[in-house]
Amino acid sequence: LEEEMVRFDRLNMVGEMAAGISHEVRNPMTTVRGFLQMLQGKDDCSRYKDYFTLMIQELDRANSIITEFLSIGRNTPSNLEKQNINFIVNSLKPLLQADAFGQGKYVQVETNKVPDLLLDSKEIRQIILNLCRNGLEAMTSGGRLIIRTYLENRKVVLTVQDEGEGIRSEVMEKLGTPFFTTKANGTGLGLSICYSIAARHNAVISIDTSANGTTFYVKFNCN
Ligand code: ADP
Numbered sequence: 001l002e003e004e005m006v007r008f009d010r011l012n013m014v015g016e017m018a019a020g021i022s023h024e025v026r027n028p029m030t031t032v033r034g035f036l037q038m039l040q041g042k043d044d045c046s047r048y049k050d051y052f053t054l055m056i057q058e059l060d061r062a063n064s065i066i067t068e069f070l071s072i073g074r075n076t077p078s079n080l081e082k083q084n085i086n087f088i089v090n091s092l093k094p095l096l097q098a099d100a101f102g103q104g105k106y107v108q109v110e111t112n113k114v115p116d117l118l119l120d121s122k123e124i125r126q127i128i129l130n131l132c133r134n135g136l137e138a139m140t141s142g143g144r145l146i147i148r149t150y151l152e153n154r155k156v157v158l159t160v161q162d163e164g165e166g167i168r169s170e171v172m173e174k175l176g177t178p179f180f181t182t183k184a185n186g187t188g189l190g191l192s193i194c195y196s197i198a199a200r201h202n203a204v205i206s207i208d209t210s211a212n213g214t215t216f217y218v219k220f221n222c223n
């Protein structure tokens with residue numbers, strides 16, 4: 001529980017900073033992007049065309065980091081509606097299967113009857129996607145990703161289980177710290193966002209990991 005509190009404080013502080021800075025950073029980026037696009041179209045710049053494309057791509061990447069980062073900052077769920085988590089899980093199935101397709105990985109969904117909850121469907125989609133993407137990325141040599149829902153001790157549980165190599169204890173300690181990543185092209189924001197969305201839903205995330213794989217649990221109280 002103490003661990004959860006530390007993570008929560010960390011996120012609140014970071015969230016306030018993010019909201020303040022992002023607007024100011026985006027404006028100059030938009031200006032620079034505009035000029036790059038203009039120069040890209042000029043004849044005497046044509047031999048640098050590839051560089052311009054790359055610069056614009058990198059600006060767009062930076063912009064999407066800001067967007068992801070901003071979603072950590074909000075403290076109240078914007079759109080809580082009574083709905084069934086199974087509906088959201090099932091609607092994501094084709095998208096996840098497409099992600100896994102062709103990499104020797106497959107996605108299995110096992111939904112069990114659970115009561116409706118007050119959920120922000122956009123945020124719950126994001127939690128599921130972030131956990132599943134991590135699971136798929138952890139299975140470097142293929143495997144099966146299983147998403148489950150079930151009712152246990154008056155809680156609705158969502159689990160995402162992978163057959164990756166597990167999470168080492170040094171890495172476990174840092175999970176949830178914004179920008180912490182072990183991946184060459186990771187943003188390190190996926191789990192921070194999951195923790196903050198879970199907190200806004202009064203849900204708790206726990207992790208079970210071994211050399212055979214990792215399971216993330218998200219437990220929601222029934223209303
Ligand atoms: P990113 O995916 O961009 O690295 P995340 O916040 O989603 O950022 O994850 C942070 C780190 O946590 C990852 O870089 C990885 O080291 C570790 N991690 C998260 N999920 C898993 C998983 N299912 N299996 C192994 N490691 C994981």
Ligand code: MG
Nearest residue numbers: 133134190191
């Ligand atoms: Mg991730």
